[in-house]
Amino acid sequence: MSIRYKTIKDLSSMIQKRDISHLELVKETFSLIESSSDLNAFITLNKDPAIENAISLDNERNESVLSGIPIAQKDLFCTKDLRTTCGSNMLSNFIPPYSATVITNLERAGCISIGKTNMDEFAMGSSNETSFYGNVINPWGKNLVPGGSSGGSASAVSSGIVPAATGTDTGGSIRQPASLCGITGLKPTYGRISRWGMIAFASSLDQAGPMARTAEDCAILLNEMCSHDLKDTTSLNEPIPDFTEDLDKPIKGMKIGIVKEFDLSKLDSDVVQVFEDSKKHYESLGAEFVEISLPNISLSVPTYYVVAPAECSSNLSRFDGVKFGTRCDDPKNLEDLYIRTRSEGFGDEVKRRILIGSYVLSAGFYDAYYKKAQQVRRLIKNDFDGAFSKVDVIMSPTTRGTAFEAGSKGSDPIQMYLEDLFTIPANLAGLPALSLPNGFVNKKPIGLQLIGNFLEESKMLQFAHNFQKTSDFHLKTPHGEDIS
Amino acid sequence: MSWQTVIGLEIHVQLSTNSKLFSGGSTGFGAEPNTHVDLIDMGLPGVLPVANREAFYKAIRFGLATNAEINQTSSFDRKNYFYPDLPKGYQITQMAMPIVGKGAIKIDVEGNEKIINITRAHLEEDAGKSIHDLFDGETGVDLNRAGTPLLEIVSEPEISNAKEAVAYFKAVRQLVTFLDICDGNMAQGSMRCDVNVSIKKDDVKELGTRAEIKNINSFKFIERAINYEIERQIRIIESGEAVVQETRLYDSVKNETRSMRSKEEANDYRYFPCPDLLPVVISDKEFNEIKDNLPELPDEKEKRYMSEANLEEAEAKIISSSKTMANMFEDACSKTDDSKLVANWLVGDVSALLNKDNIDIEESKLSSNNFATLIERISDKTISGKIAKSVLEEVWESGHNVDNIIKDKGLVQIQDESVLEEIAQKIINNNPSQVEAYKGGKDKLFGFFVGQVMKETQGKANPKSVNDILKNLLDS
Numbered sequence: 001m002s003i004r005y006k007t008i009k010d011l012s013s014m015i016q017k018r019d020i021s022h023l024e025l026v027k028e029t030f031s032l033i034e035s036s037s038d039l040n041a042f043i044t045l046n047k048d049p050a051i052e053n054a055i056s057l058d059n060e061r062n063e064s065v066l067s068g069i070p071i072a073q074k075d076l077f078c079t080k081d082l083r084t085t086c087g088s089n090m091l092s093n094f095i096p097p098y099s100a101t102v103i104t105n106l107e108r109a110g111c112i113s114i115g116k117t118n119m120d121e122f123a124m125g126s127s128n129e130t131s132f133y134g135n136v137i138n139p140w141g142k143n144l145v146p147g148g149s150s151g152g153s154a155s156a157v158s159s160g161i162v163p164a165a166t167g168t169d170t171g172g173s174i175r176q177p178a179s180l181c182g183i184t185g186l187k188p189t190y191g192r193i194s195r196w197g198m199i200a201f202a203s204s205l206d207q208a209g210p211m212a213r214t215a216e217d218c219a220i221l222l223n224e225m226c227s228h229d230l231k232d233t234t235s236l237n238e239p240i241p242d243f244t245e246d247l248d249k250p251i252k253g254m255k256i257g258i259v260k261e262f263d264l265s266k267l268d269s270d271v272v273q274v275f276e277d278s279k280k281h282y283e284s285l286g287a288e289f290v291e292i293s294l295p296n297i298s299l300s301v302p303t304y305y306v307v308a309p310a311e312c313s314s315n316l317s318r319f320d321g322v323k324f325g326t327r328c329d330d331p332k333n334l335e336d337l338y339i340r341t342r343s344e345g346f347g348d349e350v351k352r353r354i355l356i357g358s359y360v361l362s363a364g365f366y367d368a369y370y371k372k373a374q375q376v377r378r379l380i381k382n383d384f385d386g387a388f389s390k391v392d393v394i395m396s397p398t399t400r401g402t403a404f405e406a407g408s409k410g411s412d413p414i415q416m417y418l419e420d421l422f423t424i425p426a427n428l429a430g431l432p433a434l435s436l437p438n439g440f441v442n443k444k445p446i447g448l449q450l451i452g453n454f455l456e457e458s459k460m461l462q463f464a465h466n467f468q469k470t471s472d473f474h475l476k477t478p479h480g481e482d483i484s
Numbered sequence: 485m486s487w488q489t490v491i492g493l494e495i496h497v498q499l500s501t502n503s504k505l506f507s508g509g510s511t512g513f514g515a516e517p518n519t520h521v522d523l524i525d526m527g528l529p530g531v532l533p534v535a536n537r538e539a540f541y542k543a544i545r546f547g548l549a550t551n552a553e554i555n556q557t558s559s560f561d562r563k564n565y566f567y568p569d570l571p572k573g574y575q576i577t578q579m580a581m582p583i584v585g586k587g588a589i590k591i592d593v594e595g596n597e598k599i600i601n602i603t604r605a606h607l608e609e610d611a612g613k614s615i616h617d618l619f620d621g622e623t624g625v626d627l628n629r630a631g632t633p634l635l636e637i638v639s640e641p642e643i644s645n646a647k648e649a650v651a652y653f654k655a656v657r658q659l660v661t662f663l664d665i666c667d668g669n670m671a672q673g674s675m676r677c678d679v680n681v682s683i684k685k686d687d688v689k690e691l692g693t694r695a696e697i698k699n700i701n702s703f704k705f706i707e708r709a710i711n712y713e714i715e716r717q718i719r720i721i722e723s724g725e726a727v728v729q730e731t732r733l734y735d736s737v738k739n740e741t742r743s744m745r746s747k748e749e750a751n752d753y754r755y756f757p758c759p760d761l762l763p764v765v766i767s768d769k770e771f772n773e774i775k776d777n778l779p780e781l782p783d784e785k786e787k788r789y790m791s792e793a794n795l796e797e798a799e800a801k802i803i804s805s806s807k808t809m810a811n812m813f814e815d816a817c818s819k820t821d822d823s824k825l826v827a828n829w830l831v832g833d834v835s836a837l838l839n840k841d842n843i844d845i846e847e848s849k850l851s852s853n854n855f856a857t858l859i860e861r862i863s864d865k866t867i868s869g870k871i872a873k874s875v876l877e878e879v880w881e882s883g884h885n886v887d888n889i890i891k892d893k894g895l896v897q898i899q900d901e902s903v904l905e906e907i908a909q910k911i912i913n914n915n916p917s918q919v920e921a922y923k924g925g926k927d928k929l930f931g932f933f934v935g936q937v938m939k940e941t942q943g944k945a946n947p948k949s950v951n952d953i954l955k956n957l958l959d960s
Binding site: 077078084086091094096097098100195196197198199200202203204230231232233234310311313314316317318319320322323324334338358361362363366370 | 523526527528529530531532533534535562564566568571572573574623625752754755756759760761762
């Protein structure tokens with residue numbers, strides 16, 4: 001019985017009915033990884049521990065829905081005794097002595113960490129082209145990027161190798177690759193999931209989340225990924241609901257906000273058509289549309305590209321060749337050690353952002369850039385607060401278009417940064433947001449973004465699940481099989 | 485016009501918490517290198533800091549004792565610079581919202597009081613240590629100290645000379661030890677300071693260009709470094725040149741300061757709010773609990789010693805000047821009703837020994853316990869005051885237990901009056917001519933008889949009993 005393209009729910013029921021053992025499932029997963037190695041979705045595999053884990057789960061069976069479910073972990077989460085590179089040469093030899101809270105939470109629930117997925121270096125990129133470990137291929141087209149930074153995770157799920165993967169989202173790094181690879185990805189409210197053990201890019205924006213085939217699977221994973229963690233003071237001490245509880249509730253009479261300031265006229269007409277079709281779809285489900293205004297939303301991208309590099313320039317200072325990670329050969333003195341280690345260890349995009357970040361924080365520029373950006377950020381958050389007094393969720397395209405070809409945006413960083421136009425605002429405001437497949441343009445998938453109010457992941461998932469119950473975009477596969 | 489010196493001090497006080505400012509790592513001193521280091525102290529990828537509330541409580545005690553503004557909401561910032569013993573490449577400190585705001589402290593310079601205003605006192609983490617002399621051609625890094633909580637106390641530039649600077653440092657040390665927030669151990673680096681020195685002519689309003697002398701950890705060196713620096717700056721200006729703003733190091737061997745880095749070479753620390761830490765809010769309940777349980781301060785002790793123990797002001801001042809001395813006084817007073825006796829011993833014999841050796845009470849071998857036992861043995865008449873002096877001297881040298889010394893040397897005072905009477909009678913019998921002379925009116929000979937008895941008893945007789953017995957025998 002093939003496990004390819006199966007959801008968590010499917011696999012879980014196969015295991016519970018003993019149609020397949022934990023061990024068979026894990027072994028089958030590794031053979032799929034092997035046969036799909038051209039995708040370059042994984043940096044490091046966790047084969048022996050995963051198999052041992054499966055054997056022990058077969059011996060002590062339990063009824064947890066996640067028991068034995070193979071999960072691909074983004075290589076940004078520290079995994080005890082398993083190499084964690086963050087997509088960088090800088091950490092090509094780094095074996096963490098501890099695991100991230102989110103990894104521990106998932107493994108405790110029965111998930112089997114199958115391997116570490118490829119990603120843009122230190123999560124800085126929107127195409128997975130900045131990885132030291134090579135490009136990742138989008139299963140929907142050999143020359144297409146999977147998006148980024150969680151490109152390996154998106155590719156692995158999209159190609160049906162694993163039912164789900166973890167990702168992280170600082171400016172869209174879960175939602176954008178989800179859109180480009182035709183899967184469902186969710187970034188929770190900032191603070192829902194502990195950042196302990198997540199290698200920091202921009203601490204005030206980083207948030208982990210699930211990437212899966214369906215909203216329902218995302219809800220199942222989210223139930224286990226969230227926790228109030230005393231090791232992370234920004235972790236929220238809020239009740240964690242059962243995120244699957246409201247999935248099947250109808251959305252009739254509920255309100256969807258459409259952002260006046262998102263100018264869709266600059267997008268391809270095909271892309272706009274997909275979006276309009278989704279609006280009609282939601283209308284048919286009984287939802288109402290309300291135009292809302294987010295007056296400061298146009299400042300999101302510049303604000304983000306001040307705040308995120310500033311925090312990254314400081315967060316990445318610890319990579320100095322002194323304690324762990326890569327060290328240059330034969331340093332002549334301390335300065336030489338620093339300069340060559342960091343020159344050789346980091347790629348161009350990371351260096352670019354460290355430079356921008358150092359600049360905006362430097363004496364004399366701090367007020368004009370960083371401080372101003374934080375003020376704008378508050379304005380953007382206020383805009384959302386106002387909007388959510390009128391609507392239940394806000395809807396927009398996730399991306400400006402479908403997956404693009406590798407190398408096509410490499411020379412112009414600004415073009416790449418604009419990829420995150422629709423996704424960045426939710427990070428700046430700390431709000432939950434997800435992307436779900438809502439159509440195809442030229443046979444390439446594209447996603448719809450839903451932004452929820454603070455802590456209202458359940459409502460967002462309810463909207464997504466209602467859509468997926470009545471559509472089949474999420475059931476299409478790159479190879480033409482229909483998985484329903 | 486003469487030269488005026490303007491000095492400001494930044495004192496780093498190591499707070500005596502059990503664990504570090506942002507991790508559960510131990511703060512114990514003297515462990516094997518890199519054994520008191522956890523994931524957070526190493527700055528491993530993915531780790532996050534969690535603020536230690538105990539450090540806040542200790543900082544608040546300092547604020548309360550200096551009548552300072554306390555910011556019940558305070559926050560942390562990152563100070564970015566590269567150094568091998570700074571594991572994260574930034575130090576977490578309080579720049580924008582320190583826990584303690586403006587306050588003041590009273591100092592005493594050779595009998596004259598002066599108030600020095602304190603600009604602020606903020607929490608920050610210490611760095612590790614670079615060890616340059618252990619490995620040939622390489623530098624070792626010991627991160628045991630990394631993350632230890634420091635309270636940086638910044639004074640206003642109101643200190644006018646080296647003596648005042650030392651008096652200020654001493655006043656801060658006295659306060660933090662009384663508050664039980666720092667052990668005050670300078671040799672172990674529990675207190676260190678940076679000194680900012682500039683000079684200007686009396687009639688000039690603006691401050692001169694300052695030099696900052698980094699990381700001094702003894703009273704003597706503070707005084708010498710400042711005096712050297714003042715002379716250096718006067719020499720420069722009088723030769724027509726200008727003082728350069730820079731960081732300097734004091735070399736105690738050569739007794740000089742040397743340039744470390746100029747303003748141009750100075751780091752741009754790129755301060756910004758630490759995104760890993762939310763502002764820390766101290767509740768009113770926590771705040772009031774700290775306030776209500778503030779330890780007794782030197783001034784309060786001084787007053788209490790005068791009113792409750794009837795000490796003279798001078799005595800009370802000396803005893804309350806250090807926490808160790810005050811503790812000794814209070815411990816010993818619990819063993820006797822005669823607090824005057826305790827004060828006399830501390831201000832008299834003990835202080836004399838301190839002066840002779842030129843040390844602080846904390847450095848002496850006399851423990852509070854041993855001193856209290858000594859007082860107890862005087863009080864219960866086990867030993868005479870004279871014997872007690874010799875016991876104190878022995879304890880001073882060896883640190884041995886007082887009771888053991890008394891026992892081993894057989895110094896117990898003879899209490900049995902019949903024994904003393906027997907000895908006295910023997911002396912009288914053996915010296916008939918002196919007895920005759922005494923009875924004939926030579927009163928001064930009484931002392932001879934006392935001396936003979938004391939000699940016979942090797943000083944172990946209670947002088948008062950001897951007096952009474954002899955009077956009784958000779959005058960009857």
